[in-house]
Amino acid sequence: MASVGYVSPQRMHFADALPLRSGATLRDYTLVYETYGTLNADKSNAVLVCHALNASHHVAGEYADTPRSEGWWDNLVGPGKPLDTDRFFVIGVNNPGSCFGSTGPMHLNPDTGKPYGADFPVVTVEDWVDAQALLIERLGITQLAAVLGGSLGGMQALAWTLRYPERLRHCVAVATAPNLSAQNIAFNEVARRAIVTDPDFHSGHFYEHGVVPKRGLRVARMIGHITYLSDDSMEEKFGRALRSAELGYSTQDIEFQIESYLRHQGEKFSEYFDANTYLLITRALDYFDPAAAHGGNLSKAFAAARQNRFLVVSFTTDWRFSAARSREIVKALVDNRIAASYAEIAAPHGHDAFLLEDPRYHGVMRAYFARIATEGGF
Amino acid sequence: MASVGYVSPQRMHFADALPLRSGATLRDYTLVYETYGTLNADKSNAVLVCHALNASHHVAGEYADTPRSEGWWDNLVGPGKPLDTDRFFVIGVNNPGSCFGSTGPMHLNPDTGKPYGADFPVVTVEDWVDAQALLIERLGITQLAAVLGGSLGGMQALAWTLRYPERLRHCVAVATAPNLSAQNIAFNEVARRAIVTDPDFHSGHFYEHGVVPKRGLRVARMIGHITYLSDDSMEEKFGRALRSAELGYSTQDIEFQIESYLRHQGEKFSEYFDANTYLLITRALDYFDPAAAHGGNLSKAFAAARQNRFLVVSFTTDWRFSAARSREIVKALVDNRIAASYAEIAAPHGHDAFLLEDPRYHGVMRAYFARIATEGGF
Numbered sequence: 001m002a003s004v005g006y007v008s009p010q011r012m013h014f015a016d017a018l019p020l021r022s023g024a025t026l027r028d029y030t031l032v033y034e035t036y037g038t039l040n041a042d043k044s045n046a047v048l049v050c051h052a053l054n055a056s057h058h059v060a061g062e063y064a065d066t067p068r069s070e071g072w073w074d075n076l077v078g079p080g081k082p083l084d085t086d087r088f089f090v091i092g093v094n095n096p097g098s099c100f101g102s103t104g105p106m107h108l109n110p111d112t113g114k115p116y117g118a119d120f121p122v123v124t125v126e127d128w129v130d131a132q133a134l135l136i137e138r139l140g141i142t143q144l145a146a147v148l149g150g151s152l153g154g155m156q157a158l159a160w161t162l163r164y165p166e167r168l169r170h171c172v173a174v175a176t177a178p179n180l181s182a183q184n185i186a187f188n189e190v191a192r193r194a195i196v197t198d199p200d201f202h203s204g205h206f207y208e209h210g211v212v213p214k215r216g217l218r219v220a221r222m223i224g225h226i227t228y229l230s231d232d233s234m235e236e237k238f239g240r241a242l243r244s245a246e247l248g249y250s251t252q253d254i255e256f257q258i259e260s261y262l263r264h265q266g267e268k269f270s271e272y273f274d275a276n277t278y279l280l281i282t283r284a285l286d287y288f289d290p291a292a293a294h295g296g297n298l299s300k301a302f303a304a305a306r307q308n309r310f311l312v313v314s315f316t317t318d319w320r321f322s323a324a325r326s327r328e329i330v331k332a333l334v335d336n337r338i339a340a341s342y343a344e345i346a347a348p349h350g351h352d353a354f355l356l357e358d359p360r361y362h363g364v365m366r367a368y369f370a371r372i373a374t375e376g377g378f
Numbered sequence: 379m380a381s382v383g384y385v386s387p388q389r390m391h392f393a394d395a396l397p398l399r400s401g402a403t404l405r406d407y408t409l410v411y412e413t414y415g416t417l418n419a420d421k422s423n424a425v426l427v428c429h430a431l432n433a434s435h436h437v438a439g440e441y442a443d444t445p446r447s448e449g450w451w452d453n454l455v456g457p458g459k460p461l462d463t464d465r466f467f468v469i470g471v472n473n474p475g476s477c478f479g480s481t482g483p484m485h486l487n488p489d490t491g492k493p494y495g496a497d498f499p500v501v502t503v504e505d506w507v508d509a510q511a512l513l514i515e516r517l518g519i520t521q522l523a524a525v526l527g528g529s530l531g532g533m534q535a536l537a538w539t540l541r542y543p544e545r546l547r548h549c550v551a552v553a554t555a556p557n558l559s560a561q562n563i564a565f566n567e568v569a570r571r572a573i574v575t576d577p578d579f580h581s582g583h584f585y586e587h588g589v590v591p592k593r594g595l596r597v598a599r600m601i602g603h604i605t606y607l608s609d610d611s612m613e614e615k616f617g618r619a620l621r622s623a624e625l626g627y628s629t630q631d632i633e634f635q636i637e638s639y640l641r642h643q644g645e646k647f648s649e650y651f652d653a654n655t656y657l658l659i660t661r662a663l664d665y666f667d668p669a670a671a672h673g674g675n676l677s678k679a680f681a682a683a684r685q686n687r688f689l690v691v692s693f694t695t696d697w698r699f700s701a702a703r704s705r706e707i708v709k710a711l712v713d714n715r716i717a718a719s720y721a722e723i724a725a726p727h728g729h730d731a732f733l734l735e736d737p738r739y740h741g742v743m744r745a746y747f748a749r750i751a752t753e754g755g756f
Binding site: 235289 | 612
């Protein structure tokens with residue numbers, strides 16, 4: 001399958017401050033984004049792709065100067081792919097507070113002239129959607145054909161339908177949830193404690209100390225990684241396989257392959273991900289709860305989205321955001337007589353399945369986007 | 379229900395070195411233990427209770443000078459309780475490597491005159507069972523009426539039937555597994571990394587530095603705690619309840635009740651539990667795998683236990699050691715035509731259920747121990 005080829009990120013600066021849900025504002029900020037495909041004459045074929053915790057605006061294609069730099073959803077987005085860039089104009093944008101180019105905690109705080117660090121304002125899913133909406137407006141797009149996202153990205157896609165229902169036609173929400181469970185919050189909190197209590201965190205101002213709280217980041221990523229994989233797929237991939245032929249009888253050396261894998265994932269992550277961003281993004285996950293403003297009634301929340309149509313996709317072995325959580329969303333949509341397609345994909349890979357190329361999953365995505373294109377006449 | 383009342387721990391010293399599975403030995407060690415009830419004339423009514431990760435020999439009763447010092451299984455063990463101390467003589471023993479009195483990493487290494495620290499030899503479930511068997515022998519007991527344990531304690535009960543089948547009649551294995559899954563090992567490994575990478579760990583020799591790796595211990599306990607509770611019970615107990623009426627929009631302050639609860643659990647644990655013990659005990663969990671010596675065939679492993687009878691108990695919401703893992707044990711027993719009773723208790727509390735007073739669970743335990751007493755004529 002063809003790729004969108006070489007791509008380049010673009011930057012857009014916003015002089016007007018972004019009001020945030022917390023009451024604070026984000027001043028003088030920049031969003032980094034990428035686009036793939038061609039915007040049609042009536043600007044009706046645009047799809048916004050929202051990213052999850054450790055992804056970015058770089059959804060598809062690769063960078064000319066960087067080997068193995070394929071975008072994180074390159075298997076889904078491209079010419080002839082389920083989200084077909086021969087028909088759609090696809091936009092990826094890095095959210096503020098992230099660490100891949102848009103204004104974030106490692107950038108200079110205009111109030112102090114020093115890096116924001118832990119003083120970067122707390123951002124929510126709704127704040128990100130507001131920033132994305134401003135970008136879309138500046139690109140001259142009045143109505144998106146669809147907003148698409150998986151996991152935390154799916155929450156953004158849902159939030160679009162609640163905040164700007166007239167600015168999109170379809171919402172495609174994959175492997176997501178209407179809010180975090182106590183267990184989800186608990187895992188986030190442990191990860192945050194690991195980072196915050198790393199002496200190299202320096203209360204979030206580690207940039208000025210020339211260090212990185214890598215110990216905390218490693219542990220945070222290891223915890224996260226366990227929750228992304230299904231118990232079964234971990235068992236199949238690693239089981240109790242040993243690294244060496246003989247047990248070493250050590251509490252600190254690696255004995256099992258799964259330990260080696262997790263340590264490697266933690267190490268890689270600690271080399272590129274920002275600790276303050278990890279705190280901000282897990283908090284945005286914790287806070288997302290559109291039903292809260294409606295006395296916990298999700299159906300009432302989705303009354304705002306009556307003009308939108310939805311595809312909701314879940315995976316049977318996802319225990320981070322289980323299929324039951326997606327069914328809560330579908331129920332709220334059905335309660336509002338909103339047109340909703342729902343696919344519960346029997347896939348072994350747990351939460352990570354949304355990033356993988358499962359034929360049934362991609363078949364559903366392909367069919368749904370083809371329908372959007374056909375009804376849009378492009 | 380009456381308690382066994384005030385109890386006192388006892389100590390037994392062993393001059394002969396204990397050979398360990400790793401090839402190392404443990405020299406000049408002491409086991410701390412408690413007993414409840416009275417050993418009958420033919421010494422046939424003794425039940426050994428094996429402890430899990432953070433428990434000890436203090437199974438039942440309380441200490442005269444310490445308020446709220448009830449033993450960890452006090453709801454199960456006592457006069458008129460399911461394991462009835464009016465009929466049984468119950469023994470609790472602290473395992474070597476633990477931190478509640480038996481020889482462990484905080485004690486002096488006779489080879490160096492300094493605390494063992496990280497040099498304490500790696501101990502396995504089988505090593506513990508060997509040490510327990512020596513204690514039982516010294517108490518003059520040739521055959522135990524039963525060995526009972528939950529979780530890691532259940533693994534010890536199973537190991538008794540494989541190593542010393544002639545020295546016990548019944549095995550009662552609750553909320554346990556025939557080995558750890560990759561996911562179980564993964565959680566242990568993250569907890570260990572949190573401890574080992576805490577700068578206060580000092581390669582396991584923190585005693586000499588006058589510090590405790592509390593940051594790592596807190597994170598380790600928080601992770602553990604998430605896996606002890608069911609998703610449902612956490613949701614029911616905490617849900618998304620906030621600590622304050624209003625959101626504070628902070629990445630580091632407590633927003634949700636579940637965060638407060640977990641931090642409290644971590645803090646308490648870090649004040650009494652030894653970091654080296656945490657490493658040792660999680661490793662013993664990782665290593666336990668009686669099928670490994672039989673090409674992975676658990677049924678072949680249990681051929682050794684043909685003279686024993688079993689009660690296996692699991693809980694429907696336990697996702698640490700799921701009911702499916704207990705059914706693996708039952709299948710291996712049935713394959714050997716070993717008499718096995720199996721109860722799968724519909725209880726909401728996850729892995730922790732084995733420590734709680736669920737009427738159906740305690741009913742099963744009561745009936746099984748009554749049968750043991752009746753057939754033993756005491």
